[in-house]
Amino acid sequence: MNAFSQAAFLRAAGRPEDLPAAGLPEIAFAGRSNVGKSSAINALLGRRALARTSKTPGRTQTINFYSLGEHAVLVDLPGYGYARVSQALRAQWGALVEAYLRSRGTRVGVVVVMDARHPLTALDLQLLGWIKDAVRLIVLSKADKLSKRAQAEALGVVQRRFPRIEARLFSSVTRQGVDDCRNLLEQWLQQVAPE
Numbered sequence: 001m002n003a004f005s006q007a008a009f010l011r012a013a014g015r016p017e018d019l020p021a022a023g024l025p026e027i028a029f030a031g032r033s034n035v036g037k038s039s040a041i042n043a044l045l046g047r048r049a050l051a052r053t054s055k056t057p058g059r060t061q062t063i064n065f066y067s068l069g070e071h072a073v074l075v076d077l078p079g080y081g082y083a084r085v086s087q088a089l090r091a092q093w094g095a096l097v098e099a100y101l102r103s104r105g106t107r108v109g110v111v112v113v114m115d116a117r118h119p120l121t122a123l124d125l126q127l128l129g130w131i132k133d134a135v136r137l138i139v140l141s142k143a144d145k146l147s148k149r150a151q152a153e154a155l156g157v158v159q160r161r162f163p164r165i166e167a168r169l170f171s172s173v174t175r176q177g178v179d180d181c182r183n184l185l186e187q188w189l190q191q192v193a194p195e
């Protein structure tokens with residue numbers, strides 16, 4: 001399908017009423033603020049800066065949609081649970097993300113991105129509890145910051161806790177896990193592609 005080489009920014013939605021009508025299969029990236037969701041999307045698409053990233057948590061404030069040719073859409077969700085934005089903004093993001101997750105019948109799956117250095121924080125577990133049925137892959141990002149041994153430990157912890165969800169170590173810096181994750185997402189899309 002090679003859809004991942006045909007990525008383009010589609011639109012940004014800041015309010016539930018801005019969400020585009022569901023159509024193409026969608027894969028959404030969720031996770032705590034600053035864990036590397038936007039960086040993971042760029043790495044998977046082989047693009048340096050299609051999705052905007054930042055050292056400052058709370059970079060992504062809208063739901064950003066990226067089209068993969070005519071095949072599918074990748075969705076970059078605002079970081080979940082960022083404490084330092086105002087209560088009002090947090091409530092607004094929560095409502096937006098919730099409206100998105102509830103409205104998408106055609107969604108193919110949600111990828112939850114966690115920091116491999118501390119996977120399964122209370123916020124991660126809260127998010128997983130909230131969208132459990134939709135989650136198909138846990139990406140343990142920033143694996144480059146851990147020794148091989150610590151990486152294996154982090155992966156083991158996640159796999160034991162969620163044996164039915166795929167989990168992968170990932171680094172947008174070294175590109176560890178990038179091809180593997182892209183293959184997985186391509187498989188999902190092929191499963192829903194019309195004959």
Ligand code: GTP
Nearest residue numbers: 034035036037038039053054058059060079142172
């Ligand atoms: P929000 O949009 O604020 O929720 O953040 P995000 O989850 O989209 O994170 P983003 O991709 O903006 O990355 C946050 C910071 O982590 C940036 O400084 C990135 O350069 C850094 N980062 C992301 N992925 C990796 C990685 O795999 N390894 C390392 N070392 N740093 C990373």
Ligand code: MG
Nearest residue numbers: 037038059060
């Ligand atoms: Mg982001």
